Amino acid sequence: MVGNAVTKVQNRSWLRERIFLGMSIGDYVKGLLTPFNLIAGVIILLGLVFLVLRFVQGLGAVTGASQDQPWGLFLSWGLFSGIPLAATGFVLGTAVYVFNLKQYHPVVRNAVLLGLLGYLFAVIFLLIDLGRPWRLPFPMVLSYGTVSALFLVAWTVALHLTCYFLELSPSICEWGGWKTLREWMSKMSVGLAVFVMTLSTLHQSALGALYLLAPGKLHPLWYSSYLPWLFLISAIAAGICMVIVVSWVSKRFLKKETDAAYLASLDRITLGLGTGAAFVLFTYFGLKLVALAQGNNWDLLNTGYGYWFLVELFGFVLLPALLLVFAVRRNKVGLVQLTAGMALIGVIINRLNVSLIAINWELAERELFNWREFLIILSIVTIEVLVYRWVVRRMPVLRAHPEFKAEEEEPELSDVTPVSTVMQ
Numbered sequence: 213m214v215g216n217a218v219t220k221v222q223n224r225s226w227l228r229e230r231i232f233l234g235m236s237i238g239d240y241v242k243g244l245l246t247p248f249n250l251i252a253g254v255i256i257l258l259g260l261v262f263l264v265l266r267f268v269q270g271l272g273a274v275t276g277a278s279q280d281q282p283w284g285l286f287l288s289w290g291l292f293s294g295i296p297l298a299a300t301g302f303v304l305g306t307a308v309y310v311f312n313l314k315q316y317h318p319v320v321r322n323a324v325l326l327g328l329l330g331y332l333f334a335v336i337f338l339l340i341d342l343g344r345p346w347r348l349p350f351p352m353v354l355s356y357g358t359v360s361a362l363f364l365v366a367w368t369v370a371l372h373l374t375c376y377f378l379e380l381s382p383s384i385c386e387w388g389g390w391k392t393l394r395e396w397m398s399k400m401s402v403g404l405a406v407f408v409m410t411l412s413t414l415h416q417s418a419l420g421a422l423y424l425l426a427p428g429k430l431h432p433l434w435y436s437s438y439l440p441w442l443f444l445i446s447a448i449a450a451g452i453c454m455v456i457v458v459s460w461v462s463k464r465f466l467k468k469e470t471d472a473a474y475l476a477s478l479d480r481i482t483l484g485l486g487t488g489a490a491f492v493l494f495t496y497f498g499l500k501l502v503a504l505a506q507g508n509n510w511d512l513l514n515t516g517y518g519y520w521f522l523v524e525l526f527g528f529v530l531l532p533a534l535l536l537v538f539a540v541r542r543n544k545v546g547l548v549q550l551t552a553g554m555a556l557i558g559v560i561i562n563r564l565n566v567s568l569i570a571i572n573w574e575l576a577e578r579e580l581f582n583w584r585e586f587l588i589i590l591s592i593v594t595i596e597v598l599v600y601r602w603v604v605r606r607m608p609v610l611r612a613h614p615e616f617k618a619e620e621e622e623p624e625l626s627d628v629t630p631v632s633t634v635m636q
Contacts, residue, residue, distance in 0.1 A: 230387060230606060252594050259591020262584045266340065274588060276579030281572055283341075285581035288568040289589055290337020292419060293560045296443070298330020299451030300458075301376050302412035309405035315484065318477045321383050321609045322462065323455050325600065328376035331369060333596045340588070365422070368415035375408045386613040387606055394616075416447040423566055431570035433512055433521045436503035439566075445499060449492040450559040452485050453552035460549045462610050469604050471611035479545045486540045486548035493533035493555060500525055517573065524565065528558025 232240040266274045275284045304323035307313045339345040351366040378400060385394030420443030423430050436442070459478055462470060504510075512518050532555040539547035568580055604610050 233605065252598060255587075255594045256591045259588045259594075262588050263340065263591070265584075266588070271341070271343070274582060274584040276582045276585070278579075280575055281578055281580075283567060283571075285568065285585045285589060286337050286341040288564050288581075289560075290341070290592070291334050292563040292567040294330055294334045294337065295419060296416065296447035296450040296559050296563065297454050297556070298327045298334065299412060299416065299447040300324070300330070300454050301327025301379065301451075302408050303448055303451035304455060305379060305405040306409045309402045310409060315477075316481055318474050319455055319459055319481055321380065322458065322604075323451075324376055324379045325383075325603060325609055326454060326458060327451075328373065328380055329596055329600055331372045331376060333592060335369060335373070336592060337589075340592075362422070364414060364418040368411045368418065371411055372408065372415065375404050375411065379404050379408070383607045383609055386608050386616055391615075412447070413444060417441065417444040419443050420566075423571075426571065429572050430566065431512075431517055431573045432507055432509045433504070433517060434566050434570045436507055438499060438503040438506070442496070442499060442503065445492060445496045446559050446562060449489055449496055450556060452489040452492065453555045453559075456482055456485050456489070456549055456552035457556060462604070466601070466604060466610065469610050473612065474610055482545050482548050483540050483543060486536045486552070489552060489555060490533050490536035490540065493529055493536070497525070497529045497533060500529065517570065520565070520569075524558065524561050528554060528561055532558060 228234060228236075235243065262274050271277050271284075275286070277284045300323035304316060304320045308316050308320045335348075339348060342348060348366075351362050352370065378397065381397040382394050382401075385391070385397060417440035420439035420441075423435070423439055424437065427435055459482065463475060463478055467475070513522060532551045535551040535554075536548060538544075539551060572578065608616075
């Protein structure tokens with residue numbers, strides 16, 4: 213009897229400390245009544261109403277989908293735009309665990325968490341868009357063949373989710389107090405990073421390969437045999453820029469969830485990531501020009517679609533690359549963060565162009581998306597933000613756990629090559 217009572221007290225204490233942040237349930241609920249949470253709650257409630265309508269009455273009740281335009285905003289945003297933004301774990305995990313760039317270790321867990329949530333919610337958007345979502349595993353088991361892009365996409369998404377969860381598991385184990393399990397999971401970091409690097413190379417390029425099947429539907433300025441490479445390289449840029457932007461957000465709005473070491477390293481990390489982002493964006497810009505030359509569609513640049521293509525190419529690829537070089541050389545951290553946000557918008561614009569705006573471009577009448585569809589997406593994104601905040605407030609993602617701080621020590625500043633030296 214005494215043992216059972218002690219166990220119950222310990223369980224209550226565990227829940228109170230790790231779930232309710234040391235507060236009573238009443239105080240925790242009162243703490244949730246903030247303006248941000250109330251607005252988020254209204255957005256989620258409205259979105260869920262239309263989400264129920266989607267499953268009761270079908271896609272036609274909330275989208276502008278048709279036989280001519282079967283893919284709408286659910287996939288254009290949730291999958292084709294969300295997946296490159298989730299390349300954070302792939303990029304930072306490769307940098308830290310494969311190339312041993314330990315100066316970026318303070319942000320690697322944040323990058324992995326962003327990758328995990330990005331892929332998780334991409335699957336959620338996919339489930340919303342599918343006519344029969346319970347058949348999602350069919351392409352993986354009863355596939356169209358191992359050379360099918362859909363077969364590749366299905367398996368790599370599933371494996372990505374698994375690997376990102378395992379990569380984040382040391383943080384989960386530290387939060388739960390499971391030291392032995394944490395020790396075992398930490399030993400898998402390098403192997404998981406290598407596996408994720410391989411998967412991402414396949415998956416990011418496979419999304420572009422899907423549109424190789426639509427040469428007559430996708431506008432010639434965006435259609436190219438280089439699409440798989442363009443998707444992969446732009447995803448690397450998006451992953452780097454996403455880490456820069458979210459690191460700034462964490463410093464600005466989640467400062468209580470960080471520690472001094474994390475905050476002290478952010479400026480240096482931001483400048484280093486800005487250097488990498490500039491290099492990748494210049495590579496992406498050059499490959500876009502090669503793809504344009506290969507298609508030999510120069511005359512189409514003097515059209516409405518051509519002007520929009522030039523805005524994407526010069527305004528959201530070349531300009532951010534040049535600004536990043538300037539900002540890094542002058543050690544302007546704020547400009548790096550602002551420009552990273554601009555580059556992220558550029559990647560999103562590219563994905564929307566390829567998957568929504570420039571597809572079926574010759575149709576006389578098209579409805580790109582419905583306002584109900586937009587509201588559902590806004591509510592799902594709001595849930596994703598709340599889940600991210602819930603995790604970082606409890607788990608050692610933006611801070612080192614006191615009991616494992618020695619193992620998470622980053623190198624001395626003198627051991628890190630200055631960014632200005634790299635840029636010269």
